[in-house]
Amino acid sequence: MAESFEGYVERIVFRNAENGYTVLSLSQEQEELTCVGTFTFINEGEYIEVTGTLVEHQLYGEQLKVESYQVKEPEDAVSMERYLGSGAIKGVGPALAARIVKKFKLDSFRVIEEEPERLAEIKGISERKAREIAEQFEDKREMRNAMMFLQQYGISNSLGLKIYNEYGPTIYHVLKENPYRLAEDIKGVGFKLADEIARKAGINVNADFRVKAGIIYTLSLASQSGHTYVPEDLLIRKASELLGLTIEEIEKHLTDMALDKRLVMKETEEGKAIYNSTLYYMEMNCARMLLDLNLSYQVDIPAMERRILGIEELDEIELDEMQRAAVVEGSRNGVLIITGGPGTGKTTTINTLIRLFESEGMDIMLGAPTGRAAKRMSETTGYEAQTIHRMLELKASVEDGEGMHFERNETNPLETDVIIIDEMSMVDIYLFHALLKALVVGTRLILVGDINQLPSVGPGNVLRDIIDSKSFPVVELKKIFRQAAESDIVLNAHKINEGKQIALDNKSMDFFMLQRMDVNQIISVVIQLIQEKMPRYVHAEPYDIQVLTPMRKGELGVERLNRILQQYLNPPDESKKEKEIAGGIFREGDKVMQVKNNYQLEWELTNSYGIVVEKGTGVFNGDCGIIKEINFFAELVTVQFEEEKLVEYRFTDLDELELAYAVTVHKSQGSEYPAVVIPVLSGPRMLFTRNILYTAVTRAKSCVTLVGNSEVIKYMIENVNNQKRYTSLDKRIEEMNGMI
Numbered sequence: 001m002a003e004s005f006e007g008y009v010e011r012i013v014f015r016n017a018e019n020g021y022t023v024l025s026l027s028q029e030q031e032e033l034t035c036v037g038t039f040t041f042i043n044e045g046e047y048i049e050v051t052g053t054l055v056e057h058q059l060y061g062e063q064l065k066v067e068s069y070q071v072k073e074p075e076d077a078v079s080m081e082r083y084l085g086s087g088a089i090k091g092v093g094p095a096l097a098a099r100i101v102k103k104f105k106l107d108s109f110r111v112i113e114e115e116p117e118r119l120a121e122i123k124g125i126s127e128r129k130a131r132e133i134a135e136q137f138e139d140k141r142e143m144r145n146a147m148m149f150l151q152q153y154g155i156s157n158s159l160g161l162k163i164y165n166e167y168g169p170t171i172y173h174v175l176k177e178n179p180y181r182l183a184e185d186i187k188g189v190g191f192k193l194a195d196e197i198a199r200k201a202g203i204n205v206n207a208d209f210r211v212k213a214g215i216i217y218t219l220s221l222a223s224q225s226g227h228t229y230v231p232e233d234l235l236i237r238k239a240s241e242l243l244g245l246t247i248e249e250i251e252k253h254l255t256d257m258a259l260d261k262r263l264v265m266k267e268t269e270e271g272k273a274i275y276n277s278t279l280y281y282m283e284m285n286c287a288r289m290l291l292d293l294n295l296s297y298q299v300d301i302p303a304m305e306r307r308i309l310g311i312e313e314l315d316e317i318e319l320d321e322m323q324r325a326a327v328v329e330g331s332r333n334g335v336l337i338i339t340g341g342p343g344t345g346k347t348t349t350i351n352t353l354i355r356l357f358e359s360e361g362m363d364i365m366l367g368a369p370t371g372r373a374a375k376r377m378s379e380t381t382g383y384e385a386q387t388i389h390r391m392l393e394l395k396a397s398v399e400d401g402e403g404m405h406f407e408r409n410e411t412n413p414l415e416t417d418v419i420i421i422d423e424m425s426m427v428d429i430y431l432f433h434a435l436l437k438a439l440v441v442g443t444r445l446i447l448v449g450d451i452n453q454l455p456s457v458g459p460g461n462v463l464r465d466i467i468d469s470k471s472f473p474v475v476e477l478k479k480i481f482r483q484a485a486e487s488d489i490v491l492n493a494h495k496i497n498e499g500k501q502i503a504l505d506n507k508s509m510d511f512f513m514l515q516r517m518d519v520n521q522i523i524s525v526v527i528q529l530i531q532e533k534m535p536r537y538v539h540a541e542p543y544d545i546q547v548l549t550p551m552r553k554g555e556l557g558v559e560r561l562n563r564i565l566q567q568y569l570n571p572p573d574e575s576k577k578e579k580e581i582a583g584g585i586f587r588e589g590d591k592v593m594q595v596k597n598n599y600q601l602e603w604e605l606t607n608s609y610g611i612v613v614e615k616g617t618g619v620f621n622g623d624c625g626i627i628k629e630i631n632f633f634a635e636l637v638t639v640q641f642e643e644e645k646l647v648e649y650r651f652t653d654l655d656e657l658e659l660a661y662a663v664t665v666h667k668s669q670g671s672e673y674p675a676v677v678i679p680v681l682s683g684p685r686m687l688f689t690r691n692i693l694y695t696a697v698t699r700a701k702s703c704v705t706l707v708g709n710s711e712v713i714k715y716m717i718e719n720v721n722n723q724k725r726y727t728s729l730d731k732r733i734e735e736m737n738g739m740i
């Protein structure tokens with residue numbers, strides 16, 4: 001039976017910041033009552049009325065399971081003082097609260113609300129502070145009301161706060177008029193949640209804005225799978241499934257939305273293609289800018305070849321015919337693409353190009369899409385390489401409302417003669433667009449990559465489309481050089497790519513297959529490999545040995561493997577603090593990965609004296625680090641990323657991190673590890689493909705160990721289930737180049 005109690009919140013015993021689950025101690029006249037439930041923004045010292053059922057907890061005795069609660073405005077002087085001094089109002093502690101209430105007595109709250117300037121009559125309160133107190137007082141009240149309101153729609157605390165911060169008091173209006181705005185404006189609110197809110201708010205299922213929001217959402221889902229457009233019938237079908245409406249009810253909105261420029265419809269040979277406008281114009285602008293860069297330079301070829309020969313002599317290397325062709329093309333053209341698999345001499349070619357351009361006094365910049373790829377490029381070329389984000393000077397300015405942007409763009413272009421980008425297969429259309437915008441005609445652009453790697457996570461198939469457009473010089477390196485050919489990793493990678501079976505007989509020095517048919521056996525072998533065998537074999541730390549698997553779910557999926565590997569590689573220890581998160585825990589010492597691009601997150605680089613020597617923003621999808629500290633007081637987790645960058649995560653932002661003892665092959669793109677261990681037993685056909693195996697194997701520098709069923713490996717080599725990406729940069733280039 002439900003009962004009601006009133007009292008002060010004496011103490012917040014526990015609070016889960018993510019879902020608002022709280023245990024608090026309520027002080028009543030005689031005794032204290034423990035209350036558990038989901039409370040939004042209740043501070044110690046507040047006076048509340050709670051309703052719920054009294055239950056007997058095995059360990060903690062009697063407690064109230066709260067079903068609903070209400071914050072009561074304090075009505076007597078003691079309560080007012082208690083509330084003001086509770087910490088709810090920043091800058092007002094118990095002493096100041098006591099002075100306020102002593103002066104204004106029962107009138108205290110009214111004064112704060114209506115005549116805040118009078119607060120300045122109190123010692124220790126300036127006029128400015130008086131205003132601040134009044135503003136906070138007002139904000140707190142409104143925010144609390146808004147939170148309670150949002151709670152009805154099942155919105156958690158942290159999300160509620162984000163929503164409130166975006167709309168402020170207009171939130172009620174937004175929810176009533178068009179809750180789908182939330183899906184567009186707020187990170188963390190998807191169409192599904194907005195739709196749920198709309199349903200609760202009684203909005204019609206075939207309301208125009210619902211259908212339109214559903215269509216935009218379908219396009220955005222497609223872009224998350226890498227597509228820049230969707231064929232019309234497929235789009236209509238997907239949207240109709242999502243919205244539960246007929247094909248006709250969807251179809252009739254498309255033209256309207258095209259007129260409003262929310263989407264673009266384009267006739268193609270295969271029917272109509274529908275684009276989110278932004279993506280359409282991005283492809284189009286990329287095509288234009290790339291063609292603009294594609295100048296031909298007059299070069300004295302014999303003289304150029306002599307210069308190349310000179311560099312070869314100095315470097316004591318003899319370039320292969322194709323490599324030399326690449327260097328010559330690089331000097332003759334504004335745009336050049338160099339592709340090739342592992343060990344085909346891409347880096348050696350880049351190095352010769354750098355030498356050549358340098359000898360002509362040109363400025364060169366090197367870039368790659370991820371931190372790890374940039375680091376590797378620096379190591380192999382001996383020149384400083386940066387991430388493309390850094391090169392373009394990504395700035396996140398939340399304060400001025402601009403959000404994130406690149407400082408380098410058409411009005412402030414990169415001042416350099418040559419730009420070389422490595423791991424180009426990972427660059428999506430957004431990043432490529434940003435890069436091209438920051439280049440002026442006359443800058444040479446050299447794009448290097450392996451088209452057989454998995455395409456970018458983000459939308460686009462940029463490298464392949466540029467090659468397919470047949471509008472730019474492309475040099476494909478095929479020969480595997482002797483040194484590389486000594487490695488079975490390289491040889492097997494090429495075989496896999498060509499669809500040839502590989503020898504799994506363990507005669508190799510760097511490529512092993514451990515046949516195990518049982519999940520538990522596989523896991524125990526993986527642990528042994530990481531803890532003992534591999535670190536010794538490749539002279540690395542256990543943390544550098546990376547487990548790669550195609551899938552997230554399942555007995556050998558990333559999620560389960562991480563939980564198990566954490567137990568063995570970073571077990572619980574009294575000296576290590578732990579923070580519970582949805583579905584697991586983070587512990588000091590854990591290996592973690594950032595799982596989305598966060599352009600606003602700040603990092604700091606300190607020197608050995610702990611002094612900050614550099615600061616910046618941006619932590620990206622796939623960046624790995626170690627948890628250095630968990631601070632419960634400040635509610636922060638500090639992670640040390642590559643190159644010793646320190647990043648602080650608020651507890652509420654921990655959903656951006658995941659354990660990284662095991663990662664998916666997709667997330668490992670662009671990274672290289674001393675050794676990789678790949679458990680393979682069974683899983684969805686779509687994920688057991690040649691492409692995935694190729695990418696996984698090519699992540700290893702010194703050793704690959706496959707653990708599981710060799711038949712599955714054979715199957716993967718045969719399974720060319722390359723899912724089609726709907727992208728059209730190639731078509732836009734061809735159109736603009738007058739080819740179609």
Ligand SMILES: Nc1ncnc2c1ncn2[C@@H]1O[C@H](COP(=O)(O)OP(=O)(O)OP(=O)(O)O)[C@@H](O)[C@H]1O
Pocket residue numbers: 317318319320323340341342343344345346347348349481482483484
């Ligand atoms: N022309 C050449 N003659 C002899 N050896 C070469 C030549 N070009 C490259 N190599 C050697 O072949 C190996 C692979 O070359 P390189 O690192 O340039 O290839 P890559 O395509 O960048 O490889 P990966 O993609 O694996 O990094 C290196 O050991 C390099 O020294």
